[in-house]
Amino acid sequence: MRRFTLALVSTIALLGTLTACGGGEKAGSEDGKLRVGYQRFGGQSLVKARDAAPDAAWSLFESGPALTEALKAGAIDIGQTGEAPPIFALAGRTEFKIIATSQPVPKGEAVLVKEDKGFKTFKDLKGKKVALNKGSNVNWLLVKLLEANGMKITDLDVKYLKPAEARPAFDNDQVDAWIIWDPYFSLAERPGVQILADATGLANNREYLLASPEALEKKPDLIREFVRVYRETTDWGIANPEERVKVLAPELGLEEDVARRALERSAQPLAPVDAAIGDELQEIADGFTELQLIPGKVDIRSRIDDRFADLLK
Numbered sequence: 001m002r003r004f005t006l007a008l009v010s011t012i013a014l015l016g017t018l019t020a021c022g023g024g025e026k027a028g029s030e031d032g033k034l035r036v037g038y039q040r041f042g043g044q045s046l047v048k049a050r051d052a053a054p055d056a057a058w059s060l061f062e063s064g065p066a067l068t069e070a071l072k073a074g075a076i077d078i079g080q081t082g083e084a085p086p087i088f089a090l091a092g093r094t095e096f097k098i099i100a101t102s103q104p105v106p107k108g109e110a111v112l113v114k115e116d117k118g119f120k121t122f123k124d125l126k127g128k129k130v131a132l133n134k135g136s137n138v139n140w141l142l143v144k145l146l147e148a149n150g151m152k153i154t155d156l157d158v159k160y161l162k163p164a165e166a167r168p169a170f171d172n173d174q175v176d177a178w179i180i181w182d183p184y185f186s187l188a189e190r191p192g193v194q195i196l197a198d199a200t201g202l203a204n205n206r207e208y209l210l211a212s213p214e215a216l217e218k219k220p221d222l223i224r225e226f227v228r229v230y231r232e233t234t235d236w237g238i239a240n241p242e243e244r245v246k247v248l249a250p251e252l253g254l255e256e257d258v259a260r261r262a263l264e265r266s267a268q269p270l271a272p273v274d275a276a277i278g279d280e281l282q283e284i285a286d287g288f289t290e291l292q293l294i295p296g297k298v299d300i301r302s303r304i305d306d307r308f309a310d311l312l313k
Contacts (some may be wrong), residue, residue: 082137
């Protein structure tokens with residue numbers, strides 16, 4: 001068991017490594033290349049693994065909040081996150097536009113607990129230690145779980161931990177539950193680990209593609225080509241699930257069965273952004289404001305940019 005745990009922690013650490021490709025440079029640099037921020041999952045990883053955008057300069061991030069920090073610093077031009085990071089980023093005065101989304105992925109994030117602890121419902125976690133990454137998609141899932149169960153955030157002992165920190169804390173019973181997304185979710189699944197709840201009926205857990213305004217001005221053709229390739233590659237993966245696993249597992253540093261499980265529930269087609277998506281994000285932002293998780297109201301609707309919608313329908 002100890003060897004198994006150490007191996008998984010090593011994989012988590014690998015997934016969390018930041019590759020500083022182009023870090024700190026401005027949108028007009030990299031000899032005209034598009035500087036893409038990505039996480040080790042989702043359609044962008046497949047684009048990279050297939051070398052479908054050979055002229056892109058790739059930077060790897062552990063989570064959406066880390067990626068949006070790079071966007072704020074001008075170190076990347078474009079990148080994909082979950083639903084919460086753009087809201088936290090906007091509250092932190094990051095400039096960006098949201099140019100694409102995905103179909104909902106509610107089963108791609110979940111609350112994990114140990115079976116031997118005897119938890120049956122989310123309410124059983126009252127007074128318990130719950131780990132999650134602050135500002136990530138799971139932050140909104142926590143809000144909706146509290147709402148659905150008539151609880152307040154003060155009913156839990158919330159520990160804001162990055163995935164590489166949360167996994168060993170969960171394994172060693174330093175926390176009672178872990179709210180996490182794929183592929184970390186899939187990595188953690190093993191005998192004795194129970195899915196207490198996922199986002200079904202609570203949160204859409206979409207993927208969002210963000211672009212800096214400067215890159216949209218200076219590199220519109222590169223962004224348009226990347227969105228086209230992103231869409232085509234995602235569609236190919238959905239149509240060819242076993243080949244997708246073979247291509248992505250090495251890129252993700254995962255065993256094929258782990259990658260397959262995550263992809264089966266979490267890989268969804270891309271979709272255009274529109275007013276309805278803006279409304280969906282605004283509801284999330286207003287929820288964070290109400291709970292004082294962000295400092296005041298933000299207008300996330302104004303960040304919707306549908307100029308690439310024709311490539312995504």
